[in-house]
Amino acid sequence: MARPRTEIGTYGTINATEVQVGKWRARTRYRFSDGKSRQVEKYGPSKARAISALKVALTTAEKDWAGELKPTTTLRVLAQMFLDHKRDAGKADGTVETYGYAVTAHIVPKIGDLALGEAKPARLQRFINGVERDSGSGAAKNCRSALSGMMSLAVINGAIEKNPVRELERISRPKGNRRAAKAIPLGELPSFLTKVRADAHLNKWDTVELIEFMLASGWRVGEACALDVSSVDFEDGTAAVVAVNVRVNGKGVVRQEFPKTEKSERVTPLPSRTMDLLRRRHERLGEFTTLLFPTPLMRLRDPSNTQREIRDRRDHLGYPDLYTHSFRKTVATILDKAGLSATEIADYLGHENPSMTQDVYMNTLKGSTRAAEVLGQRLDGLI
The missing domain is CATH 1.10.443.10 (Intergrase catalytic core)
Structure with missing residues (x-):
């Protein structure tokens, strides 16, 4: 059986080696938001000090390029930052409320614990499809719009490279017997x-x-x-x-x-x-x-x-x-x-x-x- 893949934002086994007398090297492979695992290493005067230094470094492995957001940031946290950003930008109360309902009624309860690095198009598509099936196309469109804004904020902050919502299917207008407004003859x-x-x-x-x-x-x-x-x-x-x-x-x-x-x-x-x-x-x-x-x-x-x-x-x-x-x-x-x-x-x-x-x-x-x-x-x- 193949070994389970390391989750994004986590690391594998730490190995420590004494490279010379009084100098230890601790290294491991950290999986970054782009899905690639890269080696991270730190040195210390003892095995324990080297491992400790490495663990500290791993907590900020992507900080330099991820701003205040990281690939391990959850959508729950990102959603609140997104709503705060919209309020600070002076968006209309009705607009913020529409986004807020999509966040609180659908996004946070259903995918709020998903990390940014895990929010791939396939996962988001399944979520949007579920909202459309259970709550209608209008709710699905609002969720798609809110998610797009959230992910754009993450791109701007360097936490992800591109907006995954752009890869999702467009939500078509409902067909069938749905009553729609008609002009008066x-x-x-x-x-x-x-x-x-x-x-x-x-x-x-x-x-x-x-x-x-x-x-x-x-x-x-x-x-x-x-x-x-x-x-x-x-x-x-x-x-x-x-x-x-x-x-x-x-x-x-x-x-x-x-x-x-x-x-x-x-x-x-x-x-x-x-x-x-x-x-x-x-x-x-x-x-x-x-x-x-x-x-x-x-x-x-x-x-x-x-x-x-x-x-x-x-x-x-x-x-x-x-x-x-x-x-x-x-x-x-x-x-x-x-x-x-x-x-x-x-x-x-x-x-x-x-x-x-x-x-x-x-x-x-x-x-x-x-x-x-x-x-x-x-x-x-x-x-």
Whole structure:
């Protein structure tokens, strides 16, 4: 039977030899993070002193090139350093919380005791596959993203040579019967809005005009919930995306002062009827808050609660596949059918890449004032 391989970060048998009178040499083979075993040796005036000096040296064998991280550092320790690094870098609370959940719910419990040098692509792939199987593709993507950031930090600190997460398979979007947001058929918009305005629950939650705004602007629900009157230019007929509402553990709903991506930070020309809607809301709510879509209690609106409100009423409205994202898809469909290019639609929706617009939002290939004019014409008499 072959002799078991020495684990990374450990060493084999120490041999001590008296090389000359009063001088002893202690040596062993230490297995480094690159998987190679190299000989390490130290000298001393006696066998015991030489062995002692060698053991001290072995504790810092990779320190010179591994910074504060070593191949023997566990993913548990690395994960905490990664989260601290993100906080120190001023990342958004929502971003840090997403990473934190991936770390505490999946990474630390399942592979937290794995050493950096042991975090090979095959092991990480099995972990990601397990998360996807047990918790879904969304959780798997978050874990993959967190692991990638963790390993990048390890590379920067010299603890490993390359990021093993780059070798992992991409996580595909789930297939099958999973319900996804669908655009509202354009011919059904009048009847859809009639049903929305007649719904007692949506009126009670003050969600009706929020829906109307999203149907005209194409904004994400978190962007719409965070809209403040200071971001609206009533004279020019525009509204700027400068923040998003997110829920953070221990803090509740917060207004994050920068949006989802760099491209998301944009100024949106809006139809005149939509500007009238915002003006009416400000006149009605202005003495209580500068927010244009607060809760009925004049607090920051939680996007998750708004999504739940839509889900609770979609069957009653007759649209079982209705989500808040349906409104963005409807806007994209309107602009697409009017002949706007993928780039123009991507600019209006705040997409980083027009290919996202084509792949996810547009039925055919087929942020400008032109977009506002098209929406104004299509929604004339509806909003």
